Amino acid sequence: MSLRILSGSDQVEGYLRQGLQAGRWRGDMPGRNKLAAEIGVSGRLVEAALAKLEREGLLAGQGPRRRRRVVKGLVHNARKAGMRIAFLANERVDLRIDYLTDLQHRLEEAGHVPVIAGKSMVELGMDLARIVPEVGKAGADAFLVIGGSLEVLEWFAGGKKPVFAMFGRRRGLAIAGAGPDKSPAYAQAVGELAGLGHRRIVLLTRTPRRIPEPGLVERAFLAALAAHGIPSGAYNLPDWEENAVSFHARLDALFRVTPPTALILDEVPFFMAALHFCASRGIRVPDDVSLVCTDPDPAFDWFVPSVAHIRWEATPLVRRALRWADNISRGKDDRRQTETKAEFIAGGTVGRAIAM
Numbered sequence: 026m027s028l029r030i031l032s033g034s035d036q037v038e039g040y041l042r043q044g045l046q047a048g049r050w051r052g053d054m055p056g057r058n059k060l061a062a063e064i065g066v067s068g069r070l071v072e073a074a075l076a077k078l079e080r081e082g083l084l085a086g087q088g089p090r091r092r093r094r095v096v097k098g099l100v101h102n103a104r105k106a107g108m109r110i111a112f113l114a115n116e117r118v119d120l121r122i123d124y125l126t127d128l129q130h131r132l133e134e135a136g137h138v139p140v141i142a143g144k145s146m147v148e149l150g151m152d153l154a155r156i157v158p159e160v161g162k163a164g165a166d167a168f169l170v171i172g173g174s175l176e177v178l179e180w181f182a183g184g185k186k187p188v189f190a191m192f193g194r195r196r197g198l199a200i201a202g203a204g205p206d207k208s209p210a211y212a213q214a215v216g217e218l219a220g221l222g223h224r225r226i227v228l229l230t231r232t233p234r235r236i237p238e239p240g241l242v243e244r245a246f247l248a249a250l251a252a253h254g255i256p257s258g259a260y261n262l263p264d265w266e267e268n269a270v271s272f273h274a275r276l277d278a279l280f281r282v283t284p285p286t287a288l289i290l291d292e293v294p295f296f297m298a299a300l301h302f303c304a305s306r307g308i309r310v311p312d313d314v315s316l317v318c319t320d321p322d323p324a325f326d327w328f329v330p331s332v333a334h335i336r337w338e339a340t341p342l343v344r345r346a347l348r349w350a351d352n353i354s355r356g357k358d359d360r361r362q363t364e365t366k367a368e369f370i371a372g373g374t375v376g377r378a379i380a381m
Contacts, residue, residue, distance in 0.1 A: 115172030174233030311376030330373020
Protein backbone atom coordinates (compact mmCIF):
# COMPACT_ATOMS: atom_id res chain seq x y z
CA MET A 26 0.00 0.00 0.00
CA SER A 27 1.38 3.42 -0.94
CA LEU A 28 1.51 6.32 1.50
CA ARG A 29 -0.35 9.41 0.39
CA ILE A 30 0.94 12.73 1.71
CA LEU A 31 -1.95 15.18 1.87
CA SER A 32 -1.37 18.72 0.65
CA GLY A 33 -2.67 21.71 2.58
CA SER A 34 -5.68 22.08 0.26
CA ASP A 35 -6.43 18.34 0.58
CA GLN A 36 -6.49 18.63 4.37
CA VAL A 37 -8.77 21.68 4.23
CA GLU A 38 -11.00 19.89 1.72
CA GLY A 39 -11.25 16.88 4.04
CA TYR A 40 -12.17 19.10 6.97
CA LEU A 41 -14.89 20.88 4.98
CA ARG A 42 -16.19 17.64 3.50
CA GLN A 43 -16.53 16.09 6.96
CA GLY A 44 -18.41 19.16 8.19
CA LEU A 45 -20.76 19.09 5.20
CA GLN A 46 -21.49 15.39 5.66
CA ALA A 47 -22.22 16.00 9.35
CA GLY A 48 -24.65 18.80 8.48
CA ARG A 49 -22.50 21.45 10.14
CA TRP A 50 -23.43 24.01 7.48
CA ARG A 51 -26.85 24.51 5.96
CA GLY A 52 -28.12 26.95 3.37
CA ASP A 53 -25.29 29.24 2.32
CA MET A 54 -21.75 28.14 3.05
CA PRO A 55 -19.68 30.64 5.11
CA GLY A 56 -17.33 32.80 3.05
CA ARG A 57 -13.70 31.87 2.53
CA ASN A 58 -12.33 34.50 4.94
CA LYS A 59 -14.55 33.32 7.77
CA LEU A 60 -13.64 29.68 7.12
CA ALA A 61 -9.95 30.56 6.91
CA ALA A 62 -10.10 32.28 10.30
CA GLU A 63 -11.96 29.31 11.81
CA ILE A 64 -9.53 26.69 10.46
CA GLY A 65 -6.39 28.80 10.85
CA VAL A 66 -5.19 28.60 7.22
CA SER A 67 -4.89 30.98 4.28
CA GLY A 68 -7.89 32.07 2.24
CA ARG A 69 -6.15 30.66 -0.85
CA LEU A 70 -6.24 27.11 0.53
CA VAL A 71 -9.89 27.47 1.54
CA GLU A 72 -10.86 28.79 -1.89
CA ALA A 73 -9.13 25.85 -3.61
CA ALA A 74 -10.96 23.37 -1.37
CA LEU A 75 -14.33 25.09 -1.90
CA ALA A 76 -13.83 25.09 -5.67
CA LYS A 77 -13.15 21.34 -5.66
CA LEU A 78 -16.22 20.62 -3.52
CA GLU A 79 -18.28 22.71 -5.91
CA ARG A 80 -16.98 20.71 -8.90
CA GLU A 81 -18.03 17.53 -7.10
CA GLY A 82 -21.55 18.88 -6.65
CA LEU A 83 -21.45 19.16 -2.87
CA LEU A 84 -21.67 22.94 -3.15
CA ALA A 85 -23.43 25.11 -5.74
CA GLY A 86 -22.12 28.46 -6.95
CA GLN A 87 -24.46 31.46 -6.85
CA GLY A 88 -22.50 33.96 -8.90
CA PRO A 89 -19.49 36.27 -8.40
CA ARG A 90 -18.87 37.55 -4.86
CA ARG A 91 -21.71 35.40 -3.51
CA ARG A 92 -21.35 32.53 -1.08
CA ARG A 93 -21.76 28.97 -2.30
CA ARG A 94 -24.90 27.06 -1.37
CA VAL A 95 -24.87 23.70 0.43
CA VAL A 96 -26.60 21.10 -1.75
CA LYS A 97 -29.68 19.63 -0.04
CA GLY A 98 -29.74 16.00 0.97
CA LEU A 99 -26.05 15.93 1.85
CA VAL A 100 -26.44 15.12 5.54
CA HIS A 101 -25.74 11.48 6.25
CA ASN A 102 -28.72 9.52 7.54
CA ALA A 103 -26.82 8.47 10.67
CA ARG A 104 -26.55 12.08 11.72
CA LYS A 105 -30.20 13.06 11.41
CA ALA A 106 -31.06 12.12 14.99
CA GLY A 107 -28.44 14.43 16.43
CA MET A 108 -28.85 18.02 17.55
CA ARG A 109 -27.40 21.21 16.15
CA ILE A 110 -25.45 22.68 19.09
CA ALA A 111 -24.13 26.23 18.69
CA PHE A 112 -20.97 27.34 20.52
CA LEU A 113 -21.14 30.98 21.64
CA ALA A 114 -17.65 31.97 22.79
CA ASN A 115 -16.51 34.85 24.94
CA GLU A 116 -13.63 35.38 22.51
CA ARG A 117 -13.03 33.57 19.22
CA VAL A 118 -9.63 32.36 20.47
CA ASP A 119 -11.48 30.30 23.13
CA LEU A 120 -12.56 27.86 20.42
CA ARG A 121 -8.93 26.93 19.73
CA ILE A 122 -8.35 25.69 23.28
CA ASP A 123 -7.54 21.99 23.08
CA TYR A 124 -10.34 20.67 25.32
CA LEU A 125 -13.00 22.76 23.56
CA THR A 126 -11.77 21.49 20.19
CA ASP A 127 -11.93 17.97 21.61
CA LEU A 128 -15.48 18.60 22.81
CA GLN A 129 -16.58 19.62 19.31
CA HIS A 130 -15.09 16.46 17.82
CA ARG A 131 -16.66 14.23 20.45
CA LEU A 132 -20.07 15.82 19.92
CA GLU A 133 -19.73 15.02 16.21
CA GLU A 134 -18.80 11.45 17.04
CA ALA A 135 -21.97 11.24 19.17
CA GLY A 136 -24.07 12.23 16.14
CA HIS A 137 -24.53 15.92 16.91
CA VAL A 138 -23.65 18.91 14.74
CA PRO A 139 -21.53 21.52 16.54
CA VAL A 140 -21.61 24.94 14.89
CA ILE A 141 -19.88 28.20 15.77
CA ALA A 142 -21.82 31.42 16.26
CA GLY A 143 -20.75 33.99 13.68
CA LYS A 144 -19.25 36.38 16.21
CA SER A 145 -18.00 36.08 19.77
CA MET A 146 -19.52 37.99 22.68
CA VAL A 147 -16.47 40.26 22.90
CA GLU A 148 -16.74 41.02 19.17
CA LEU A 149 -20.35 42.01 19.85
CA GLY A 150 -19.28 44.32 22.68
CA MET A 151 -20.91 42.07 25.31
CA ASP A 152 -24.10 43.84 24.24
CA LEU A 153 -27.16 41.62 24.71
CA ALA A 154 -29.07 43.59 22.06
CA ARG A 155 -26.41 42.53 19.52
CA ILE A 156 -25.89 39.01 20.88
CA VAL A 157 -29.55 37.96 20.64
CA PRO A 158 -29.79 38.39 16.83
CA GLU A 159 -26.48 36.54 16.41
CA VAL A 160 -27.88 33.66 18.46
CA GLY A 161 -30.94 33.56 16.22
CA LYS A 162 -28.80 33.26 13.10
CA ALA A 163 -27.22 30.04 14.40
CA GLY A 164 -30.46 28.09 13.89
CA ALA A 165 -29.47 25.75 16.72
CA ASP A 166 -31.40 23.24 18.81
CA ALA A 167 -29.24 23.97 21.88
CA PHE A 168 -26.44 26.29 22.92
CA LEU A 169 -23.11 25.96 24.69
CA VAL A 170 -22.03 29.35 26.07
CA ILE A 171 -18.39 29.85 27.05
CA GLY A 172 -17.71 32.49 29.71
CA GLY A 173 -21.11 34.17 29.54
CA SER A 174 -21.92 37.30 31.51
CA LEU A 175 -24.72 37.34 34.08
CA GLU A 176 -26.98 39.28 31.70
CA VAL A 177 -26.39 36.89 28.80
CA LEU A 178 -26.88 33.73 30.87
CA GLU A 179 -30.03 35.14 32.49
CA TRP A 180 -31.43 35.69 28.99
CA PHE A 181 -30.61 32.11 27.97
CA ALA A 182 -32.12 30.80 31.23
CA GLY A 183 -35.39 32.53 30.34
CA GLY A 184 -35.51 30.98 26.88
CA LYS A 185 -36.99 27.72 25.65
CA LYS A 186 -33.89 26.08 24.17
CA PRO A 187 -31.45 24.06 26.31
CA VAL A 188 -28.22 25.81 27.25
CA PHE A 189 -24.98 24.67 28.85
CA ALA A 190 -22.79 27.31 30.51
CA MET A 191 -19.07 26.52 30.44
CA PHE A 192 -17.58 28.85 33.07
CA GLY A 193 -19.24 32.28 33.30
CA ARG A 194 -21.74 33.71 35.81
CA ARG A 195 -23.94 30.60 35.84
CA ARG A 196 -24.37 29.99 39.58
CA GLY A 197 -27.92 30.43 40.84
CA LEU A 198 -29.44 30.16 37.36
CA ALA A 199 -31.66 27.29 36.21
CA ILE A 200 -29.31 26.13 33.45
CA ALA A 201 -26.81 23.30 33.08
CA GLY A 202 -23.14 24.13 33.42
CA ALA A 203 -19.69 23.24 34.64
CA GLY A 204 -16.48 24.91 35.71
CA PRO A 205 -13.70 24.82 38.29
CA ASP A 206 -14.37 25.94 41.88
CA LYS A 207 -11.57 28.49 42.17
CA SER A 208 -12.66 30.30 45.35
CA PRO A 209 -10.54 28.19 47.76
CA ALA A 210 -7.56 28.45 45.39
CA TYR A 211 -7.88 32.24 45.27
CA ALA A 212 -7.78 32.28 49.06
CA GLN A 213 -4.67 30.07 48.98
CA ALA A 214 -2.96 32.38 46.49
CA VAL A 215 -3.72 35.51 48.53
CA GLY A 216 -2.53 33.71 51.68
CA GLU A 217 0.77 32.81 49.98
CA LEU A 218 1.28 36.38 48.81
CA ALA A 219 0.33 37.92 52.16
CA GLY A 220 2.76 35.58 53.90
CA LEU A 221 5.53 36.96 51.68
CA GLY A 222 4.71 40.51 52.71
CA HIS A 223 2.50 41.57 49.79
CA ARG A 224 -0.06 44.26 50.54
CA ARG A 225 -0.67 45.76 47.10
CA ILE A 226 -2.29 42.79 45.33
CA VAL A 227 -4.29 43.42 42.14
CA LEU A 228 -6.62 41.04 40.30
CA LEU A 229 -7.13 41.73 36.59
CA THR A 230 -10.24 39.96 35.27
CA ARG A 231 -12.82 40.40 32.52
CA THR A 232 -15.64 42.92 32.68
CA PRO A 233 -18.42 40.29 33.09
CA ARG A 234 -16.60 39.06 36.20
CA ARG A 235 -16.91 42.53 37.78
CA ILE A 236 -20.20 43.87 36.41
CA PRO A 237 -22.87 44.41 37.71
CA GLU A 238 -21.05 43.32 40.89
CA PRO A 239 -18.03 41.10 41.56
CA GLY A 240 -18.58 37.40 40.88
CA LEU A 241 -18.14 34.57 43.35
CA VAL A 242 -14.37 34.12 42.95
CA GLU A 243 -13.81 37.86 42.84
CA ARG A 244 -15.67 38.16 46.15
CA ALA A 245 -13.51 35.32 47.47
CA PHE A 246 -10.42 37.32 46.46
CA LEU A 247 -11.64 40.46 48.25
CA ALA A 248 -12.62 38.43 51.31
CA ALA A 249 -9.16 36.86 51.41
CA LEU A 250 -7.57 40.31 51.35
CA ALA A 251 -9.76 41.38 54.28
CA ALA A 252 -8.91 38.17 56.17
CA HIS A 253 -5.23 39.16 55.99
CA GLY A 254 -5.88 42.73 57.08
CA ILE A 255 -5.44 44.22 53.60
CA PRO A 256 -7.91 47.02 52.79
CA SER A 257 -9.52 46.52 49.38
CA GLY A 258 -11.21 48.70 46.80
CA ALA A 259 -11.16 49.68 43.13
CA TYR A 260 -7.35 49.52 43.15
CA ASN A 261 -7.43 45.77 43.81
CA LEU A 262 -10.13 44.96 41.24
CA PRO A 263 -9.75 47.71 38.62
CA ASP A 264 -11.90 48.41 35.59
CA TRP A 265 -10.63 48.14 32.02
CA GLU A 266 -12.17 47.43 28.62
CA GLU A 267 -11.65 44.03 27.06
CA ASN A 268 -8.98 44.86 24.52
CA ALA A 269 -5.18 44.91 24.46
CA VAL A 270 -4.90 48.71 24.41
CA SER A 271 -7.04 49.13 27.52
CA PHE A 272 -5.26 46.25 29.29
CA HIS A 273 -1.84 47.81 28.78
CA ALA A 274 -3.18 51.27 29.66
CA ARG A 275 -4.47 49.86 32.96
CA LEU A 276 -1.07 48.30 33.70
CA ASP A 277 0.64 51.60 32.87
CA ALA A 278 -1.66 53.43 35.27
CA LEU A 279 -1.12 50.86 38.03
CA PHE A 280 2.67 51.04 37.88
CA ARG A 281 2.84 54.82 37.43
CA VAL A 282 2.04 55.92 41.00
CA THR A 283 1.54 53.04 43.45
CA PRO A 284 2.95 49.95 41.76
CA PRO A 285 1.38 46.66 42.79
CA THR A 286 3.72 44.12 44.32
CA ALA A 287 1.61 41.23 42.99
CA LEU A 288 -0.69 40.72 40.00
CA ILE A 289 -3.23 37.91 39.72
CA LEU A 290 -4.16 37.43 36.06
CA ASP A 291 -7.46 35.70 35.30
CA GLU A 292 -6.72 33.67 32.13
CA VAL A 293 -3.53 32.66 30.36
CA PRO A 294 -3.56 35.38 27.63
CA PHE A 295 -3.66 38.07 30.33
CA PHE A 296 -0.74 36.42 32.14
CA MET A 297 1.31 36.32 28.93
CA ALA A 298 0.47 39.95 28.16
CA ALA A 299 1.42 41.05 31.70
CA LEU A 300 4.69 39.12 31.47
CA HIS A 301 5.50 40.87 28.19
CA PHE A 302 4.54 44.24 29.69
CA CYS A 303 6.93 43.75 32.60
CA ALA A 304 9.77 42.59 30.35
CA SER A 305 9.37 45.58 28.01
CA ARG A 306 9.58 48.03 30.93
CA GLY A 307 12.38 46.43 32.88
CA ILE A 308 10.06 45.25 35.68
CA ARG A 309 11.59 42.08 37.09
CA VAL A 310 9.49 39.02 37.95
CA PRO A 311 9.37 38.15 40.83
CA ASP A 312 11.92 40.66 42.20
CA ASP A 313 9.77 43.73 41.49
CA VAL A 314 6.35 42.14 41.08
CA SER A 315 4.92 38.65 41.60
CA LEU A 316 2.63 37.12 38.98
CA VAL A 317 -0.06 34.46 39.43
CA CYS A 318 -2.18 32.96 36.65
CA THR A 319 -5.62 31.59 37.56
CA ASP A 320 -5.52 28.88 34.86
CA PRO A 321 -3.12 26.09 33.86
CA ASP A 322 -1.48 25.89 30.45
CA PRO A 323 0.78 23.26 28.82
CA ALA A 324 3.25 26.01 27.91
CA PHE A 325 3.98 26.54 31.61
CA ASP A 326 5.94 23.27 31.60
CA TRP A 327 8.63 25.13 29.65
CA PHE A 328 8.89 28.12 31.98
CA VAL A 329 11.96 28.55 34.17
CA PRO A 330 11.32 29.69 36.82
CA SER A 331 7.98 27.87 37.06
CA VAL A 332 4.67 29.75 36.90
CA ALA A 333 2.52 30.20 40.01
CA HIS A 334 -0.99 29.28 38.89
CA ILE A 335 -4.31 27.69 39.77
CA ARG A 336 -4.54 24.13 38.49
CA TRP A 337 -7.74 22.35 37.51
CA GLU A 338 -8.66 19.54 35.12
CA ALA A 339 -10.70 20.15 31.96
CA THR A 340 -11.64 16.51 31.30
CA PRO A 341 -14.57 16.45 33.81
CA LEU A 342 -16.00 19.56 32.14
CA VAL A 343 -15.94 17.92 28.71
CA ARG A 344 -17.55 14.77 30.10
CA ARG A 345 -20.30 16.79 31.76
CA ALA A 346 -21.06 18.71 28.54
CA LEU A 347 -21.25 15.45 26.58
CA ARG A 348 -23.59 13.96 29.18
CA TRP A 349 -25.80 17.06 28.97
CA ALA A 350 -25.97 16.78 25.17
CA ASP A 351 -26.90 13.10 25.44
CA ASN A 352 -29.58 13.82 28.05
CA ILE A 353 -31.32 16.61 26.18
CA SER A 354 -31.15 14.71 22.87
CA ARG A 355 -33.24 12.02 24.61
CA GLY A 356 -35.75 14.57 25.87
CA LYS A 357 -34.44 14.74 29.44
CA ASP A 358 -34.53 18.11 31.24
CA ASP A 359 -30.92 18.51 32.41
CA ARG A 360 -30.07 21.70 34.31
CA ARG A 361 -27.50 20.32 36.73
CA GLN A 362 -24.34 22.30 37.43
CA THR A 363 -21.07 20.71 38.50
CA GLU A 364 -17.77 22.07 39.75
CA THR A 365 -14.29 20.57 39.65
CA LYS A 366 -11.57 20.98 42.25
CA ALA A 367 -8.97 23.70 41.78
CA GLU A 368 -5.77 24.27 43.76
CA PHE A 369 -3.10 26.92 43.94
CA ILE A 370 0.35 25.80 42.75
CA ALA A 371 3.19 27.94 44.08
CA GLY A 372 5.83 28.79 41.50
CA GLY A 373 8.89 30.84 40.76
CA THR A 374 6.92 33.87 39.52
CA VAL A 375 6.06 34.60 43.17
CA GLY A 376 8.61 36.05 45.57
CA ARG A 377 8.89 38.29 48.61
CA ALA A 378 7.42 41.76 48.36
CA ILE A 379 9.93 44.53 47.85
CA ALA A 380 10.67 46.58 50.96
CA MET A 381 8.42 49.62 51.41
